[in-house]
Amino acid sequence: MTRYLVRRTITAALVVLIVMTFLALVVHVIPGNIVTTLLGAHASPALIRQANAQMGLDHSIPMQVVLFIGHAFEGNLGTDWVTHRPVTSLIFTALPETVVLAFSGMFLAVLIGLPLGVIAAVRPGGLLDKTIGVVSVSLITMPSYVSGLLLILIFGVKLRLLPVIGSGTPGNPIDDLAHLVLPAVALAIAWIGYLARLTRSNMLEVLTANYVRTVRAFGVRKGKIFYKYALRNAAAPVVAVLGVGLGNLLGGAIFIEVIFSRPGLGTLLYSSIETRNYPVVQGCVLVIALMLICANFLADISYRLIDRRIQFGRTAAAT
Amino acid sequence: MSARADEAVLSVEGLEVEYRTSGATHRVLPGVDLTLEKAEVLGLVGESGSGKSTLAAAILRLLPPNGAIVGGRVVLAGDIEVSRLGTEALRQVRGTEVGMIFQDPLTCLNPTFRVGSQMVDVQAAHAGRRPGRNERRLYRRRALDLLAQVGLPDASHVAAAYPHQLSGGMRQRVMIAMALSLDPKLLIADEPTSALDVTLEAQIIELLAQLRESRHMSILFVTHDLGVVSQICDRVAVMYAGQIVEEGRVGDVFAEPQHPYTEALLEAVPSRALRGRRLAVIPGQVVAAGSMVTGCRFANRCREAQEICRSSEPPPVRVGKSESVRCHLRPRSPGARADDEVAVH
């Protein structure tokens, strides 16, 4: 276990290093110096020098990366070039928005996808099953930015049912929720389809298991078998898949935010790229990388948990 | 016959079962008759694939989705015709009239529930109305009692355990306790000890023998172990390719087997060494289950096979002390002696 953790930490450190180096390289090679873009062509050399120093661009690329990471360890991600606020405080306001969106998407996906899968499994091959099957597969193939745009068009522009811009007025939870609905749905759509398929096939498999035959043989009611015994077994792999899905949903949330102009890490990154606000870009990229690393770690752990069950089943059956 | 059927705990009459696999149908049971009296233990023996589990499952209509009963009937307790029961009536019969335990108690208990809660649910399923907290407490106490009765003195620990935390022998005891919780008159045990080692097997057999004494329970004991049959069974039915080819009291059949298949099974085994003895290997291939056979199903492996064996199916007849034997050459014609036949081959 400790060896595993050490290995994971080293990998994580390497990933951060590579990502940040890559970012510094990109800044270096894209045409147009950041500072001159920010200050205009007629800025004085002294001002340019000062700006470069402030953003840490006056060092060699390896040095830039080392210094940035060193400062990050001290909790210092630099200063917003435009507002002069510390980047950490910008990120701390943005990060929860993104996480909330990702988890709302996941919540919706489970809330809708799991029951759909269960309903489909009640009568496999029936009309309901076939309909749900077609819908699920179409949902799975729809990228979240496409469904996001469609939702904006339908519910925001045509029907004007729900707000599609921003995250609502602070201190008004109902407004907050209203603003959260469409982005969360956009994020959840593919996962709804996926979870519906997964749950259905798990249910059908579980229903043929010996332990289901046992409770049938003892006269337990069909509904109870279905919703208590089978569902519990069918839901276990779904939980593990969600661990894997978290990273995916967080990544998706970053795009969805931009489409819905919701505050969050994605919009923060997007707007800071637009304004060439390099310290903010750097901070966002680091935090997003860390976030995805954590999500992947979770995914790995959940896979291991399933694995242990599988391995366990095998050894136990052999004895 | 009818008087006997009235007494019978279980009466299977002309039961036909088919499996559908990718277009083809296989008639695995071509018409089985079987009767179990009150407090009687009947051993159902036969090679793997002969249709024992199919018969056991068909009794409570628990066949897999691709299997179907296409003929005959199953009557429980003299007057419950299983094939006529509606869904709810069938559900109520399952477990209460007939309890069932299976070969592999690990896969037969739900891995995500504590065994105690599975035992409570089984009792609650037959409570009539939705049981409240008091009833569930009662079921729990009863579950603990039963666990202790089946030789698990540390009952509360066992009840709180998940199946994988128990040993194979303990799991099978749990299954037995679960079956007992509904107090069935008949217990169907489908190879309950095949997954256990010899010591554990002996313990489980001993337990079943005790329970049969104390509860006057009938048991249909499915096994391919002749030793087990000799230990616990009153009667034995020998199954071959979906058909019961010989049936009778264990002592009679083992002492004087009539059907050539039974003879071959017992031949290599000195009678005192039956214990733990798996079925002897008999040369030749069993006919594919469900294949259409004219004549005797054992003919292609039988050392006595004659012309008539391949052309017409032998009917069940009483031979010697055996109640029912399916063989054209039984009873033996007065001139022929078993020794001569062996000498010929």
Ligand SMILES: Nc1ncnc2c1ncn2[C@@H]1O[C@H](COP(=O)(O)OP(=O)(O)O)[C@@H](O)[C@H]1O
């Ligand atoms: N679900 C099924 N589908 C198709 N064939 C089956 C199925 N279950 C059993 N069979 C076949 O039916 C025959 C009898 O099987 P089974 O009743 O399990 O025998 P036994 O319990 O005596 O080993 C075998 O040939 C087996 O292959």
Ligand code: SF4
């Ligand atoms: S009927 Fe013929 S083939 Fe069948 S068991 Fe008897 S002797 Fe053998």
Ligand SMILES: [Mg+2]
């Ligand atoms: Mg079997």
